[in-house]
């Protein structure tokens with residue numbers, strides 16, 4: 001019997017393995033129980049832990065049973081009181097004996113708890129726990145959830161209607177996002193987003209990570225704001241190939257692929273070419289593309305630097321649209337609200353850490369429960385599998401912003417050099433002007449944009465769902481030398497789209513802008529050298545500016561002359 005020891009060892013995580021709970025379970029070799037059994041035991045026990053913790057403490061179980069640690073006590077009590085088949089162990093197993101000895105007392109305390117919570121029957125109690133109603137009693141979650149669980153239906157693998165009648169059968173349609181945000185965090189309710197097609201908002205703790213639709217790639221967890229770039233780019237069959245320049249983990253790549261696939265006619269061909277520089281993230285991208293069945297449309301250019309491409313080469317002759325979502329400070333990222341808390345009973349003496357398993361007895365392999373994290377009062381469990389779109393970069397903010405914005409401008413103007421490209425979206429999950437409007441204004445003023453005929457995609461030209469989005473660009477004085485007149489500046493700011501975190505719109509902090517040109521001009525220079533010379537940096541007066549190499553890492557370079565006349569290809 002190893003289920004309880006194995007689950008306890010995974011929770012204790014004494015090897016400090018990173019990643020979600022699920023990935024930790026699946027990565028663990030030589031398990032005797034199935035990963036699904038372990039995951040289910042942990043998921044169910046954590047859901048009930050707010051009830052079971054006081055029940056176990058009132059029974060003084062940990063005082064009487066020295067073999068049990070707080071985690072083992074919780075897992076065993078869960079199965080004893082709630083699992084259909086009780087504790088999954090032979091009748092004479094040491095753990096089974098340790099828990100069943102206390103069955104009468106535990107059952108009585110559990111019944112008291114049910115009545116105190118106001119539930120007449122066990123079924124009603126179970127329903128309340130499954131809906132997350134008891135989470136409200138967990139102090140940390142008193143406030144209204146501001147961040148729903150966003151789910152994009154992957155239309156390559158089926159329709160929204162199909163998902164609503166299968167995965168979300170039994171879910172109630174909400175009239176507003178607010179209803180979802182105010183609902184218990186596991187309530188079966190959804191809101192159909194009015195801005196982005198095929199996007200649903202659900203309460204934050206709805207666990208769909210084990211649903212057949214998620215494991216089959218029919219639904220994808222993707223923040224609403226993160227859906228803006230592909231939707232704004234709005235690739236059409238006549239646009240030719242689409243590049244996703246900085247693609248991993250692939251949320252926007254698969255979104256692009258879904259849009260392209262929905263519009264393409266039989267006999268037409270249109271590819272999404274996805275670049276990703278990082279080797280490890282390339283593997284994630286490839287997996288995501290395959291799972292979403294986007295591999296018929298997407299060509300992954302793994303471990304490939306977009307900046308090393310030759311925009312005028314034959315290979316990219318057919319590229320008409322580019323989505324650019326480069327590395328950024330990640331300051332718009334919202335801490336997920338779906339980490340689940342496992343409340344552990346306190347060990348004797350009132351201090352959880354004083355509890356140690358009986359060391360006089362020989363311990364079984366996998367019984368790693370003396371790890372201090374086993375004794376923590378609460379474990380925060382990240383059940384989610386998804387790879388973050390961005391890893392926030394450490395360091396002094398002003399230096400990071402200067403380095404990142406230089407890199408972002410460089411990669412954006414590189415995209416503008418693609419001979420036949422006529423649409424670009426530029427996005428970040430940053431809240432900072434320097435990485436957002438600042439880059440847009442610098443790009444518009446660059447010789448590459450001016451010579452290439454690039455301009456901002458005006459608000460009235462945007463797809464309906466984004467034209468109507470109210471949060472637009474902001475201006476910050478003295479941050480960027482801008483040569484646009486007031487009306488052009490106003491027009492550009494109105495064209496920029498912002499999302500703010502912690503609002504009742506339920507998005508992370510995000511920024512996106514589109515660029516278009518009506519006629520492609522094939523003579524755009526291909527070297528980045530002259531353009532880099534025009535880059536004046538943001539207005540800091542330290543006599544030197546930080547630039548970023550292709551990794552977004554800051555490197556010193558001499559300050560360029562701010563007043564230098566703009567050089568053009570014709571100069």
Ligand SMILES: C[S@@+](CC[C@H](N)C(=O)[O-])C[C@H]1O[C@@H](n2cnc3c(N)ncnc32)[C@H](O)[C@@H]1O
Nearest residue numbers: 246247248249250251252276277305306325327
């Ligand atoms: C913000 S993330 C992209 C998230 C992705 N668009 C999504 O929605 O899932 C930026 C990615 O760009 C990659 N990257 C940065 N510079 C790059 C370059 N020069 N060429 C290709 N990929 C690059 C990073 O490794 C990172 O995976």
